Amino acid sequence: MIHFVLLVSRQGKVRLTKWYSPYSQKERTKVIRELTGLILTRGLKLCNFVEWRGYKVVYKRYASLYFCMCIDQDDNELEVLEIIHHYVETLDRYFGSVCELDLIFNFHKAYYILDELLLAGELQEPSKKIVARLIAGQDSLVEAAKEEANSISNIIAQATK
């Protein structure tokens, strides 16, 4: 299973973390520190897999972001590479030519999408279309709610004047 997902920029700033195994707050910072140190220093031509603490960490670099996923010893690394790519493609589809800035300002949406894709450390949705549709549905709900809130508040505002 995937133990955690980590998105780190080239400068070492954490853009997204998702933990599928229990890690305490201190452990998390420690893990992040170790991994960023380990991965950011790797050359370009090297393996995308790193052995760390008895687990394997599969990472892929997209532009200035490193997408890392930590898996068990007996998992298939190429498969996880594919999962990372799947995620990135879904993001791309949603945001339309996604860049790091999109993830910085819409990190909550990135989380939503990741939650649709991975569940309890396993891939649950292999279809990008479905995910896109679900997220779009969610967005429309949000829009509708917003409008409603606006209208009610307007009414109240007017009523209390």
Add this chain to the structure above:
Amino acid sequence: MGSQGGFGQSKEFLDLVKSIGETRSKSEEDRIILREIETIKRRILEPDIPRRKMKEYIIRLVYVEMLGHDASFGYIHAVKMAHDENLLHKRTGYLAVTLFLNEDHDLIILIVNTIQKDLKSDNYLVVFSALNAVCRLINEETIPAVLPQVVELLGHQKEAVRKKAIMTLHRFYQKSPSTVSHLISNFRKKLSDNDSGVMGASLYPLFDLITIDVKSYKDLVASFIKLLKILGLLGNGDKHASGQMYNVVGDLIRKCDASSNIGNAVLYECICCVASIYPSTKLLEATAEVIAKFLKNDNHNLKYMGIDVLGRLIKLSPDVTEQHQLAVIDCLEDLDDTLKRKTFELLHKMTKSSNVEVIVDGMIDYMTSINDFHYKIEIASRCVELAEQFAPSNHWFILTMNRIFEHAGDIVDIKVAHNLMRLIAKGFGGDHESADSQLRSYAVESYLHIVTEPKLPSAFLQVICWVLGEFGTADGNYSASNISGKLRDVAEAYSSDETVKAYAITALTKIYAFEITSGRKMDILPECQSLFEELAASRSADLQQRAYEFRTVVHLEAHAVKSIMPFDVSCEDIEVDITLPFLNSYVQQSLQNGAQPYIPEEQRSGTIDISNISNQVSRESSMHALKFEAYELPKLPAPSRPPLPVSNISTELVPVPEQSYSIREANTYPSIPSVSTSGPPELKLRLEGIQKKWGRPSYSSSPPSSSGVSPSTASEISQVESAASLSSRPQDNYKDLKKAEVKIAPEKQKLAASLFGDSSKSNKTTGTRHNTSRSDTLSIDKSTGSRSSVAPCCRDENSSSTTS
């Protein structure tokens, strides 16, 4: 369903069935059937038939229809029955409907509504029957009417419903693909559904879909990878299952698109599967090709996978790696850390005696360079394993072990250290005396060089000290003072580590003992003297004891020392005669003086053994826990004749004080009366005058005078006693000291025997057991006893058990 002759069947039906069964010709059968049809036709047209009867009629109609006759007048009734609320009737109705009607029939329209309603029903049985009907009856036009419900049912709780829903959808798909195309993702989801039935079911529609359009289903691969993993597990070791898989996996390997990442993932998984199932040559060839492709690829990822796979296949076909040697070497030298580790793993798996030196050296070099603690342990233990298994020569082995210890001594298992010690002591089996002594001198030499280095790991130091102690002066190259100086330095330098100090001290003792034995007069270095002074007052009982042992040994004459500390006997068993014949004269003497004879445990009454609670339980049942006789008057402890007889029940009363003064007297009691305290008597505090707060009620007795011993001060007692007792029985000490060493040796022997297949293993294990039991009896049987000579015995046990 009630049609199997269950309750409520009318006699007519049974008759019908029976009669048809008895018919001998088709015409007779036809006659009966036609009659039946007439009957039913008449009956059915009656206005108010009870539902149950209607059900029966319908069943009969089904029967009739089954035999080939037309019963279309009853169809409408069947439809009506399906509409019924009673489950039983409904099922019958559906059954009839599915049998009577086909999809083009006009009555379908009537049914559709019913089905729709039923699909929404809470009762899953109803849903079942509805789904069944749907499967049979739905045609292209009616699909849309039912589709939404069916899709909803895909998420039903009951897996059977889900399974049926999928099959229904499959059916839809077969009828008209376009309507179902958007549901494809549902199928995929169901592929990873928990229930295998559902998963299996979903494979059907998927198979259909995929055969048409393969590309768009690449992302199903994730599930397929899981499937392959399952296949691998199932086929592991099972020839039959594996046989079935060969075709599938072979096809998969061939068809997989190696240019895409995910294709490679599948390939990798296939190979893993192949590696774990029963081997087949064709598949192995195919995998070899794939591996070649992997390894030649520039992509590091693929190289990684290639190496991994090589490691797995090595058990099946060792020559597969031969072809890829160059590639493997490249990976080893690669800058990529991950690749290096993987290659080391591969090398570990393919180590033979021919290449072990190179591999282990490489591994050690790598090990020194890595910081990852977790991985360091792993690689260190691997090195040790390989070295022990395949070591080509003793020298190399010692050298390698030294290196490993130096760099990873603290994290390697302590058993390894003991193993090494034992190995040096025993040699590599056989009777090559000269080789053994060469090995030892080599070891000694190397250790003497190393010992001066700062910051050595504790386990390593232990080994060094032990070897130096045992064999340092063996070949005469180094003087005793040289070695003892070194040992003393070690003890000083690592003063915080008690185990190392203990080893160092014992080693010093051995050196001096050997010197004395061989007749060489030597003076103890002043530094050593001061060390021992310091240790004699050490907080640690273990160190104290060793210091005292040293002192007493040094003062003995050569012959005694020789029997205590013979040279090179660390691997030998101690022969201890359980009856202790050497004490016989002493026992006689004591008996003459009026001491009580020893009563074995079983014959004692009224004693409670703390250490065997199980015995206690059985014993207590036979005697009263409460005493009913009056207590004896307290007796003043007479110097030579403490009057309390052993067999008296009142020994219950004063086990402790009695014990304390009885063991202080040198020439009384050959036995320790109450076994209760014999368990750990030696560890008891001096309790004279102190009321025990728990345990048996005891009155405080006045401090006993120990006549046989000259007690000046408390601190002197132990030492003088020890001297006195030791002078009269060097053999006790012999046993004490020997125990320290022997406790280690059999342990190591066991370990090494398991590695080296030593045939004397069985002896040694019994030896260990014997030793522990004997030491127990020793403590019990010791008649005198200065408590401290009893004490070292037991403390020795404790300490040596911790060190070993």
